[in-house]
Amino acid sequence: MRTKNLKGMVRLSALAGLAASSLVLAQQAPDRGIVNVAGDLYRAHNNAHNTVFLVTSEGILVSDPINRDFAQWLRGELASMYDVPVRVVAYSHHHWDHASGGEVFADTAEVIGHETMPGALALPSADTPLSDDAAALDANGNGQIEESEASGNLAGQFALIDADGDGMLTGAEIARGPLSDVHPPSTVYSDTRTITLGGKSVELIHIASEHSPDMTVLRFPDEDALFFVDIISVRRLPFRTFPGVVDADGWIETVRSVEALDFSIAVGGHGDIGTKEDVADHREYIEALRDAVAAGIADGQSIEELQAGITMDEYSDWGSFNWLGENIAGMYRMLGGDN
Numbered sequence: 001m002r003t004k005n006l007k008g009m010v011r012l013s014a015l016a017g018l019a020a021s022s023l024v025l026a027q028q029a030p031d032r033g034i035v036n037v038a039g040d041l042y043r044a045h046n047n048a049h050n051t052v053f054l055v056t057s058e059g060i061l062v063s064d065p066i067n068r069d070f071a072q073w074l075r076g077e078l079a080s081m082y083d084v085p086v087r088v089v090a091y092s093h094h095h096w097d098h099a100s101g102g103e104v105f106a107d108t109a110e111v112i113g114h115e116t117m118p119g120a121l122a123l124p125s126a127d128t129p130l131s132d133d134a135a136a137l138d139a140n141g142n143g144q145i146e147e148s149e150a151s152g153n154l155a156g157q158f159a160l161i162d163a164d165g166d167g168m169l170t171g172a173e174i175a176r177g178p179l180s181d182v183h184p185p186s187t188v189y190s191d192t193r194t195i196t197l198g199g200k201s202v203e204l205i206h207i208a209s210e211h212s213p214d215m216t217v218l219r220f221p222d223e224d225a226l227f228f229v230d231i232i233s234v235r236r237l238p239f240r241t242f243p244g245v246v247d248a249d250g251w252i253e254t255v256r257s258v259e260a261l262d263f264s265i266a267v268g269g270h271g272d273i274g275t276k277e278d279v280a281d282h283r284e285y286i287e288a289l290r291d292a293v294a295a296g297i298a299d300g301q302s303i304e305e306l307q308a309g310i311t312m313d314e315y316s317d318w319g320s321f322n323w324l325g326e327n328i329a330g331m332y333r334m335l336g337g338d339n
């Protein structure tokens with residue numbers, strides 16, 4: 001890791017005299033790496049996204065592929081380190097920023113997701129109208145968004161949204177989201193599934209979560225470790241305004257159901273590698289935020305007053321602490337604050 005960073009710095013300084021566009025390209029090269037978690041379990045990262053893989057004598061199990069470029073990089077790294085192929089890809093959930101690119105492993109791997117994942121990937125009905133935001137971009141009024149009309153996320157993720165690759169985004173494609181590079185699972189499971197490979201085992205456990213219906217955590221009994229994504233982060237604030245989550249107490253119950261599992265080492269799809277204590281800390285953060293925002297609402301405070309008054313100082317060394325204002329806004333929304 002240290003060597004790689006050093007090389008990156010040398011490369012950047014060597015580029016300092018070159019055209020600005022080259023420098024931008026160099027700065028955008030993703031930060032990637034692999035660290036051992038415990039035993040045969042490793043964590044690999046692509047910028048702020050983490051996945052895990054387990055190495056056995058008969059093959060490798062990979063959790064989220066994250067995206068196609070990363071998956072190709074990881075496949076190359078694994079091929080250079082081990083003489084067994086990837087035999088299993090096990091998704092945490094279907095969201096594009098964790099689940100894209102699984103096709104890279106599909107020639108050798110069984111691809112496994114929760115039984116609700118295929119439905120979550122399905123296109124809604126073809127007559128789904130453009131959302132209001134998209135309709136505002138439809139300059140020629142043909143009911144679809146061409147690349148020349150797209151802006152914002154629709155432009156940045158055009159190919160991932162364009163499920164049939166015809167160069168136009170329909171209302172149904174936009175409603176589904178940027179999922180076109182998420183390889184559908186070849187097998188699904190319902191409550192739990194134990195995978196055995198090369199004498200090792202991995203448990204897939206479905207967790208009820210508003211974040212995503214197909215949420216799965218992976219338990220590695222030999223390593224005493226658990227991998228979870230998006231419902232909990234280790235020593236990092238939860239994401240912005242908690243999109244998709246509407247019930248604070250339900251979210252806390254989700255975290256408690258993870259705490260009830262048997263593990264010591266906690267690995268998140270975001271944030272650090274930690275312990276079960278860190279999972280409890282994350283729940284206590286959500287509870288403290290809920291209580292502080294509820295007290296402010298009962299006091300008649302506005303969202304701005306809450307953002308000015310709630311400091312959550314004891315968490316100031318956590319990652320993404322600058323999301324606190326958005327966290328307060330998300331909690332305010334969940335607790336029924338009225339602006």
Ligand SMILES: [Zn+2]
Nearest residue numbers: 093095212230
């Ligand atoms: Zn997600």
